[in-house]
Structures are given as structure tokens and as C-alpha cells.
Amino acid sequence: GAGVSQTPSNKVTEKGKYVELRCDPISGHTALYWYRQSLGQGPEFLIYFQGTGAADDSGLPNDRFFAVRPEGSVSTLKIQRTERGDSAVYLCASSPPEQYFGPGTRLTVT
Amino acid sequence: KNEVEQSPQNLTAQEGEFITINCSYSVGISALHWLQQHPGGGIVSLFMLSSGKKKHGRLIATINIQEKHSSLHITASHPRDSAVYICAVPRDGNKLVFGAGTILRVKS
Numbered sequence: 001g002a003g004v005s006q007t008p009s010n011k012v013t014e015k016g017k018y019v020e021l022r023c024d025p026i027s028g029h030t031a032l033y034w035y036r037q038s039l040g041q042g043p044e045f046l047i048y049f050q051g052t053g054a055a056d057d058s059g060l061p062n063d064r065f066f067a068v069r070p071e072g073s074v075s076t077l078k079i080q081r082t083e084r085g086d087s088a089v090y091l092c093a094s095s096p097p098e099q100y101f102g103p104g105t106r107l108t109v110t
Numbered sequence: 111k112n113e114v115e116q117s118p119q120n121l122t123a124q125e126g127e128f129i130t131i132n133c134s135y136s137v138g139i140s141a142l143h144w145l146q147q148h149p150g151g152g153i154v155s156l157f158m159l160s161s162g163k164k165k166h167g168r169l170i171a172t173i174n175i176q177e178k179h180s181s182l183h184i185t186a187s188h189p190r191d192s193a194v195y196i197c198a199v200p201r202d203g204n205k206l207v208f209g210a211g212t213i214l215r216v217k218s
Contacts (some may be wrong), residue, residue: 043212045207091153100155
């Protein structure tokens, strides 16, 4: 596709469950970013990949969150033992140099 | 104090009005981004600028690096301009730090 895509667009899960969120970046983009946007706030950085490796994961809130990008293209953000506070829109972007954003995945933890 | 501050937080305008949204940041940067987010939609990059001024259609973005301030202007505003406008600056490489956003509503 021409842009960054994210699946699913919406995910509702129960507290304590495990979820995976997927990001397909623009073909050829080496850098990939995950951000989280809570209601009424600007996005916040979670993790950044350059190729296959996580260049900066300083924004991951705790060890329930981790992300992979095994082949340097598609990335998956994984959240274990979800909590209600994890409810947010999870945004993915790819670059360089300007960041192109996907439509986001709205995660609701009930 | 947040690293990126936007004002106003909310803005309501009549169709045709000239609109200004402001962004101030507290650290040195290489470039600043202006982004647009529609309700339920993803984020679209409007501008990335490091100096001076850029124009795209009815949108104009300016930046003053010395004063650490940028403005986004919309001329002849239209209801379809209603969205959240966010400024962001890169930190520690390319990860973006975002302002809280300005919610713009243009009434017809």
C-alpha cells in the first residue's frame, strides 16, 4: 500500500488479556516508531526501530509492553496482562526523514 | 513545564476567518513538525520546517529558532479545517515530542 497501515483499527479486550497490535510501514522505510495517545492528550513516544533493532525503547511504560520488528518491516506491539490504563490510541509512524503516521489502533481495556 | 506548549487549547472560528495557532518549545531543535488529526482519523503531517516560512495552499507555517516559537496560520478558514492541530519537535534523534494539540472548530 501507499501509506502506513495498522491493524486492527479497534480492539476491545478484557483486563488481564494479551494483545498484539500490528504496523505495516511504508515500503523501504527503515525507521519505525510507536506512539500512544490517551484521550485529550498529544501522542507520547514508546519505542523506535532502526531496521530490525530497537534503537530506543525508553518510552515503554513497563515490562508488560514490548515490540518486535524481526525482518525490518512489519512491527508488532505486544501488551501482556492489559490494564484499563492501557486504553488509548496506539499510533505507528515510519520514516525517513519525515514521519508518516498510520491511522492508529484504538485499544479499549474493559 | 511541558517541553512543547501550544496555544490556544481550543479555538472556535467563523468560516472565512484567519486563524493562528502557536507553539513554543524549550530546547534546541533541528526542525519542527505541524500535524493534523481529524476525529477518529490518523495523523497527517502538514509541515516540517527548520527556518523561515512554508506555505501549502491556505496553510502557512513560520518558525523563529532564536525565540523557540512557531505559528501555524490558516487563511480563509473552512469547516473542513476543523481538526486537532499538533506541533511536535524531535528529541534524542528522531523520536517526536508532541504538544497537547489545539482543537479547532470552524463554523459555517
